[in-house]
Amino acid sequence: SAVxxxxxxxxxxxxxxxxxxxxxxxxxxxxxxxxxQQPGQSLTLIATANxxxxxxxxxxxxxxKFPISRPNLTFSTLTVSNMSPExxxxxxxxxxxxxxxxxxxxxxxxxxxx
Amino acid sequence: GNSVTQMxxxxxxxxEAFLTINCTYTATGYPSLFWYVxxxxxxxxxxxxxxxxxxxxxxxxxxxxxRKETTSFHLEKGSVQVSDSAVYFCALRVDAGGTSYGKLTxxxxxxxxxxx
Numbered sequence: 001s002a003v004x005x006x007x008x009x010x011x012x013x014x015x016x017x018x019x020x021x022x023x024x025x026x027x028x029x030x031x032x033x034x035x036x037q038q039p040g041q042s043l044t045l046i047a048t049a050n051x052x053x054x055x056x057x058x059x060x061x062x063x064x065k066f067p068i069s070r071p072n073l074t075f076s077t078l079t080v081s082n083m084s085p086e087x088x089x090x091x092x093x094x095x096x097x098x099x100x101x102x103x104x105x106x107x108x109x110x111x112x113x114x
Numbered sequence: 115g116n117s118v119t120q121m122x123x124x125x126x127x128x129x130e131a132f133l134t135i136n137c138t139y140t141a142t143g144y145p146s147l148f149w150y151v152x153x154x155x156x157x158x159x160x161x162x163x164x165x166x167x168x169x170x171x172x173x174x175x176x177x178x179x180x181r182k183e184t185t186s187f188h189l190e191k192g193s194v195q196v197s198d199s200a201v202y203f204c205a206l207r208v209d210a211g212g213t214s215y216g217k218l219t220x221x222x223x224x225x226x227x228x229x230x
Contacts, residue, residue: 004157031216042203042222043158092157099216100209105150105158 002027002095004106012112013083020079021109023093028073030098034066037090037108046091049076083113116141120204120221127194127228135189135224137178137204145206147171147180147187148218152201161189161202165209194228201225 003026013019023032031050035043047057047068055068070076080087093106121136139145146165150158162171167182176191187204204221 033217043218043220045217045219048217094158094218096216102160102163103218104160107157 002029002104004093004095004104006091006093006106006109008109009107010110010112012114015084015113017083018079018081019083019111020077021091021093021111023076023078023095023106025074025095025104029095030073031096032070032076033094033096033103034068034076034078035092035094037092039088043092046078080111083111085113087111088113116145116206116208116219118204118206118219118221120202120224123223124225124227127226129196129228129230130193131228133189133191133194133198133226135202135204135226137187137189137221139185139187139204139206141185141206141208143208145208147178148205148207149176149178149187149189150203150205150220152203152223154200158203194226196228196230199226199228 005024007022033048034046036046037043045058046061047055049055049068049070051070051073065081067079090108090110092108094103096103117140119138148163149161151161152158162173164171164180167180170179178187178189201223203223205218207218
């Protein structure tokens with residue numbers, strides 16, 4: 001298994017600002033994923049972040065809005081840029097040792113944009 | 115594309131009742147199937163999984179069987195407890211190569227509330 005921490009756990013931000021969310025895992029992992037869970041809805045994959053390569057974004061998500069860094073095998077950040085109230089969601093980080101391995105999820109970051 | 119459909123919730127049961135949460139899927143390739151659970155205030159935890167047709171995943175009294183002929187992976191438990199109150203997500207992962215490799219596709223989630 002893997003122990004994943006996210007910072008911050010929650011935040012309230014003003015529209016037009018940016019927030020960077022950190023994801024730290026206690027062991028080296030190949031794949032890291034960022035998801036969004038909007039209120040009352042399911043999880044939607046934003047992007048896949050593999051160390052040493054550019055993040056791969058899903059349809060509807062762009063790098064300018066959600067820039068991602070993956071500097072090493074235990075850490076990643078997701079920035080939510082130029083926020084609007086529609087960005088109010090829970091953002092979750094997950095990790096996997098490879099495509100056929102289990103994904104483990106962090107506790108999430110609850111973001112409210114006012 | 116890949117998609118997962120779960121039964122509409124919320125589901126409210128009395129303790130010791132039988133639980134079924136339906137899940138059907140559409141996938142290209144060879145999916146593995148999962149049930150995740152999200153307890154109040156916590157992150158997602160893997161509850162059980164099945165990686166090929168006719169496999170049965172089980173954990174904590176929950177079971178689900180991978181039915182390829184009906185493209186289903188229904189979650190069942192014979193006797194629910196108050197502590198089972200949570201949100202349950204069905205998910206699939208396509209295990210062949212391609213752009214979807216390693217990615218999870220989730221259903222919309224089902225809220226389960228169990229009363230004493």
